Amino acid sequence: MKKRLTMFLACLFLTMGVAMAQTKVTGTVISAEDNEPIIGATVLVQGQKSGTVTDTNGHFTISVPAGKKLSISYIGMETQTVSPKNGMKIVLQNTAAVEEVVVTGMQKMDKRLFTGATSKIDADKAKIDGVADISRSLEGRVAGVSVQNVSGTFGTAPKIRVRGATSIYGSSKPLWVVDGVIMEDVTEVDADALSSGDAATLISSAIAGLNSDDIESFQILKDGSATSIYGARAMAGVIVVTTKKGKVGSTRINYTGEYTMRLKPSYSQFNIMNSQDQMGIYQELENNGLISFARTYRASSSGVYGKMYHLLNTYDPTTGTYALENTLAARNAYLQEAEMRNTDWFDELFSTEIMHNHSISMSTGTDKAQYYTSFSYMNDPGWTESSKVERFTTNINANFNISKKVTVNLIGNASYRKQLAPGTTSQSTNAVTGETSRDFDINPYSYALNTSRTLDPNAFYVRNYAPFNIHNELANNYIDLDVIDMKIQGELKYKPIRQVELSVLGAYKFSTTTQATHIKENSNMAMSFRMMDDATMRDANPWLYTDPDDANSLPISVLPNGGFYNETKYKMNNWSFRATASYNDAFMNDTHIINLFGGMEINNTDRSRSNYDGIGMQYDMGYLPSYDYRYFKQSSEQNAQYYGLSNSYGREVSFFGTATYSYKGRYTVNGTVRYEGSNRLGKATSARWLPTWNVSAAWNAHEEPWFKETFKSALTHATLKASYSLTGDKPATNNAQVIIQSFNPWRPFTNVKESGLEIYDFANPDLTYEKKHEFNIGVDLGFLNNRINVQFDWYRRNNFDLIGPRTTNGTTGTLRDYANVASMRSHGEELSISTKNILTKDFQWSTDFIFSHVKTKVTELDTYTRVISMISNTGFTMPGYAYRSLFSMDFKGLNENGIPTFINTDGELTTSNINFQAYDTDYLIYEGPTDPTITGSLGNTFKWKGFTLNIFATYSFGNVLRLDPAFHASYSDLDATPKEFKNRWTMAGDEKYTNIPAIADLRMLQNDSRLSYAYNAYNKSTARVAKGDFIRMKEISLSYDFPKAWITPLHVNSLSAKLQATNLFLIYADKKLNGQDPEFFNTGGVAVPMPRQFTFTLRVGL
C-alpha cells in the first residue's frame, strides 16, 4: 500500500515538471573512509544545471534523461561521473582527510558549514583495550581535553576538563550526550570529590554502563559556538557519543575478546623502607620511650611490639608457659624474625588474575531496516583483594525507513554491574590539626603503602583496640554494589518535503544503585565496638557509650552482638523529549546554502538517595538482627540519623534555534540562540530563564577559485573560523529564594528533643546563572594533498557571574553568603598535527601530535577561606591565581631539636603555634596550579602488511602536587616510613644538613601538646611539594590482521589479534615523587591507581 502511494506520489511529481522521457534513479552516496552516508552531496545530470542534494541518509532521487551521465560531487571529495542505475551506490573518495559531518547530538551538520571548535575521534582509534570505561580513553586524544585518572577503580570517573575549569565552586564537568540524549549522573560527585576515595565515587561515571565496543565515535564540542545549542548545560564543553548502527546491505557478526593481566605494584617502585630499616626506626622509638609495655600494650593500635607484649602476657594453663618467654633471648628472637620478615604487601594483596571482556555484536540491514545488537560481559576478578567487577551490557539499535519520508530509530541499552569493594567510611579532615583521615581504612593499595613490612600477613595485630588482620578484614568488611542502568529512546523523523525534516525524540533513562556495606561480626570494625578487656581500655575506647542519664555509670557496648549492614540506594528516573525542525536548502546551483534548525526540549530528572544503617546484623546467625536500644539512644543524643531519604527534582525546558548561511561553501555565518529555563532556583522566577547565544563565521579558503591555482598541492585545505558566544551554567548554589529544611536541633537530653525547620540558606533574589563569554579563532590547514593536517585554535574566555562568597551587613540573616560576585579569565591554545609520513602499499607510518595549553586566572573573588582549605592537596584559589592553586606552609628548616619550623600568621617563626582555621592566608607560599596547564600526546602508528604497531605517549605539565603525608608527631610499630627517614635529624647539628624532621621523643611530645600541628604543617609545607609533570608511555600495541586468503576458507570475514601494554612506565616524572603516580591521589577508601597491564585482544568477524 505504502509502496503504491509512494509510486503514485512519485508519478505525480514526475508529471509535474518533466515532459520528455526520463528515468528516475535513486541512489546512495557513501564515503569511502567510514562507509557513512554523505549528506549534502550534489548530484547533477551532466550538462545540466539542475540537480539534487543527498539527504541525511545519503539518499538521492533524480530524473535522468536517457543516455546522460550523473556527476556526484562533494566538497573535500573527488567528483565521480557514473552511468545512472537505480539503487546505485556511489562511493566517494576523500581528497581531504577532514571529517565531513559534525554530530552535535542534536543535528548532523555539514563540516563546511560548521563554525565551532570541535574534534572528532573514532572510538576504535581511541579505545584502550582492557580499560572498560571508555571515558578514560580520551586521555591525550583531543587537544583541549585533559583527562586525569585520579582513581583507576572501575566506575570512578576520571577528572575531565574541556578547556580547563569554568567555575570556582561549580563542578566544571563536561556534558555527556549519548545518541542525542543527555546522560545525567545518578549522583552528583563534584570534581574535587572525585579524588576523595569515598564510596560514592564508584558511581560517579555516567557512562560506565556503556560497552566500549558499541561506540562508533566521539565528538568533542569545545567552544561556545559548538556548544551553544546546549546552552546553559554546556559551559564546560560537550562530549557527544555516537553508538554503532546497522548498515545497509551487510550482515556482520563480530566478536571481541579482551584478556588483561595487570602487574602487581612492586616495592622497587616505591620509597618505602624494608623491614630491617623499619626495625631500626622502631628501636629508636623504643629508646625514646614511645614504644614500651605501658604505652603499647593497651594502645588503640599496635604492631610487632604490641603483639610481643601480648604474647609475653598470654599464659597457657595447660602447658604452664607463656606464649613468649620474657627473656632477652626470646624477645630478641621474636624481633629478629620480624626484622627479617620483609612482607611483600603488594604480593599479599594484589593479584595478576586475568580480567576478561567479551563482546558480541550483530548488525544487519536492508533499505527498509537496519539493526545493530550487542551483548557484552566483563569479568574482573580483582586487581586487589576484595575487589571484583562483573558487568553485563546489551544494546539494540534499530532503524526503520517506514517510507521515504518517515524513519524511526529505536535504541535500547541496559547494563548491570555487580561490584565488590573494600569497606570504607567517608574521608574527613580534622580542621583543628589539619590531618585528613578515614576511620577503619582498609584500602589494599594504601594499606600496602602505609603498613610496616615487619608484620606477619597472617597474624592478628591490634587496631582500634580490636584484633586486626588485613585479609580477615577484607573478607569481613566489604561493599557490594549493584548498578542497573537502562535507557530506551525512540526518534521519529518526517520529511514532508526535501528541504524540511521534522523530528521528535523521546528517551527514558532509569538507573539504580544499591551500595550495601557488610561489616560482619568478626570484622575489626564491629569488634572495636565491644572491646573493653580492662578498665584502661574501657575508658579509652571511643566506640563505647556512657549513658548520661545514668550517673556514675561505666561505658558499655552498644553493639554486643553482630555487625552492621548499611545500605545506601541511589535512584534516578530521567526522561527527555525533544521536537525539532530543520530546513536545508541550496539555491542557485549551490551558491546559497541555508540551514535552519530549531526546536524545544524538556528534561525531567528525579533523583533519590536513601540510606539505612542496620545495626546488630548477625551474619553467622542467619542474618538475624540483634540490637541494643542504647545504640539508638546514643544516636539520638548525638543527633545522628540511622536512616535518611533525600530527593531532588530537576526540570528543564529550552527553546533553541540556529541559522547558517553559506555562500558557495566559502563563506559561512552562523547564529544560535537558546532560551532555557530550569527549576534549579526554585519558585523564584527572576533568574529562571537564561538566553544564550553565539555568532560565528568560517572561511573555507580552499573553496576559492584562486586557491588551487595559487597553492597547487602544497596547501590543499584551509579554513579559518571565528566565534563569539555566551553560554552559562546553573549556579552551584540554589538559594534564589529562602531554603528551609527540617532539622533536629541539638538538645542535652532526649526528653527535650524536638524536630523543627530551619533556614538552611537565606534568599538571594539576585542569584543567576554563571556565565561565560568566549572568543575563539581556529584554523584548519591541509598540506601536500592533506598528508599533513594542522588544526590550531586559540581562545579567550571570560567567566563572569561566578558563584563566590560575599560579605553583607548581616541583617537579612547572614554576614556571608554566596552570590554571583566572582569572575575568572582563561585563555589557551590547542594544536593538533597529524601527518602521514610514509604511504606505500605495504608500509604506512602516521604520526599524531596533540598539544593544548590552558591558563586560568581568578580575577574577582572575596576570598574567605581557611588556611586548612588553602593548603589542602586539591588546593584552592585567591584573586590573581589559577582556579585551583596549591599553597604551602612556609617551611624554614628544622630547629635545634629537629622539629620543623614555619612562618605563621603573625609572621613569627614557630614550630607548632599554627592556626589552621584562621582566615588570614597571606603568609602562605604559592606553589602552582594543581590542574595541569599543558597536556597532550604523541602517537605513532606503523603499518606493515597486516601488522600495526602503535606507540602512544601522553604528557602533562605545569601543575604541582603534594607528596604523601608521611610525617607524624608520633609513630607506632605499625607505620611504614619512607626511605628518606634514613636522612632524618637524629642529633643536634643535623638541622644544618637535613630537612627531614626528627622522630619526636616522649619528652618533646609532653612539652608541646600541639606538636602534631608542626608535623601536619610539614606535610603541607614547601618541603613536600613536587612537580606534577610527566610523560607517560600510555600504550604500546601490536596487532595483526590475518590475510583474507587465510581466513576465508574458515568462513571468517576478518580476524585480528592484538597485544597491548598500557601504562607501562613514566618516561619522565619529578624525582621527588619517588614512585608516587602524579595523576593519582592516594586517599584510601576505594581509590587505586591505574595498573600497568597487558591485554590480548582477539577480534573475529563473521
Place this chain on the structure above:
Amino acid sequence: MIMKKYIGLSIMAMGLALTSCNDYLDTLPDDRAEVDTEKKIAQLLVSAYPGHSADYMMEMASDNVKDNGSQYTAQDYQTYMYRWEPILTTSWESPQWVWNSHYTAIATANEALAAIEKAGSPASLNGPKAEALLCRAFAMFRMSNAFCMAYDPEKASEYLGLPYPTAPGVSVEDRGTLQQLYEKIDADIEEALPLLDDAHLNSPKYHFNSKAAYAFAARFNLYYHNYDKAIKYATSAIGSNPLGVLRNYAQYLTLAGVDDINNAYVSASEPANLMMVTANSLIGRAQSSSSYRRYACHYNIWQRELSWAAMPWGSGSTNNTLCMRLLYGGANESVYMPYMVEFFAVTDKVANTGTPYIVDVMFKADETLLVRAEAYTLKKQYDKALEDMNYWVTSHCEAKKGTATRPVLTEDIINNTFDNISYTPDTLYTDQQRTPKKQLHPQGFTVEPGTQENMIQMVLHMRRLETWQQGLRFQDLKRYGIVFSHNIDGSDPIVFKAGDLRGAIQIPQDAIKAGIEPNNYEEKTTTAPSDEDQEERQVRRESAD
C-alpha cells in the same frame, strides 16, 4: 492576512507554552520545605533562637573578672574584651557570630511572621505569632545589651540603635536611635503578650512559653524604666508568691560531680527554669581550661565580692548559709559555678572531634523575682521589695550553717550591712580593696542615698550572684553607671567610667565594612588581627585541667 493569523497564533502558542513551562518549572528542586501549614510555622520557630551567645563577651567586660597575669594564656578576643577594645578576631563568642546568629534568629522569626500573614493571621496562629514576635524582640534586646548603651531616656535619642528588620529578605542599614530600638522592642512585646498561647510548643522550656514571655517583658521594662510594667509582668511570670517556682539551691549540695550539678541545673523539669537556649560555645571550657586563664574570676573576687562576701546570710565558706558558697570549682585564678558546663556532641569518634554546646538558662524565676524587687525598690515600695528579697534568701540559703543563720531581711539589716561596707575605689590597685559595694551613677534615673541606695546595692548584689557567668552583670554596670576598673599586668589599671561609650561593644568588622555605622569608639591603636580562631564547628575535645 493568513500570515498574520499564523503569526498571531504562534505568538499565542508560544505564550501558552511559556506559561505552562513556568508551571512545570515551579517544581521545587529538592526536599526543601515550604512554610505553608500551621504546624510548619510553629516548627520554623524552633530555629528562631540565636545559636551563639554574647554572655562570655559581656562577662569579660564586667567586674567579675581580673587579669591574673601574663604568665597565664588568654584568647585574643578575651584580651580585646577585657580591655574594652573592638574585637577584631572571629570566634564563637565574638561579635561576628553573635551578630550573625541573632540576625539569623530574627530572619527566621520574620519568615514565620510573613507566613502567618500570608495565612491570613487566623486566631489559631496567635501562639506562633506571639512567639515569633518575642523571638525577634528578644534577639534585638540581647544585641542591644551587647552593642548599645544602656537605656537612658535623656540620651536614648542620641545613642545609636540597631537595624531592626521586620520583613524577611530585606536588608536594613540604618541603625536608628536607641529610643527607636526600645520602642520597636516594646511594640513587639506588647503585640505578642495578648496573643500568648503555649499549645503549639513541643518542648516549651526551649521556647517562649507564657511565663518566659512575661519574664522577658519584665526584664525589658525594667531596663526601659517602666517599673509598673516590670512589676506586673514579673508577677505574671512567677506569681505573687513565687516560693514554689524558685530554685531550691540546697538540692545541689547533695550532688557530687560538676556534670551532675549542671545536668540538674539545666533540667527542663526544674520549675525555676523558665526558658533555656542552647549555644555553640566554648564558655564551658573557658571557665576551666588553662588557655583562657589570664582573664577570669579569681578566687579573690569570689571571696570579696561574690558568694563569700560578708552579707546578712553570713560570709566565707563555713559560717555562711548561702548555698552558692560551695557550688564552685576550678583553679584559684578561675573560679566557676557549674551551670554553664560544656556538652560535647561527638561527630568523629576517632579524631575525638565534635561540637561543644552550653545550655544557657535565659530566664529563671530567681532572676525575674529580682527584677520585681529592683522595680519595687526604685518605686520606693520597700516592703514589697523586701518580701521578694526574702523569697530569694529563703530559696538560696540554708537555715543554719556554722555561726550563720538564714536572715529575714529588713530595711535596718540592709542599711546596717551596706552602711558598713566601704565603696570599692574607682581604680583598684590591690585585691584587698575589693568590696561588694560600688559607686552608683544611674543613667537617666535617680537613686536616693541611704535606704534606697542600700536596697539597690542589695538587689544588685543578688543579681550579680544570680546571673554570674551569664554576662548580665555588664548591663547592670552600664545601667547604674557603676565605675570600675580592670587591672592590667605590667601597667596601670584601666577604668570604665559611668556612661562609658565602650559599654556599647563594637559591632563586627564585616558589618562595618558592609556599611553599618560603627559604635563611637575612641580610636585605639590595634594590631593586625591574629587569632586563635574557633569558628570551625568541629573542635577537639580538651580535658578540663
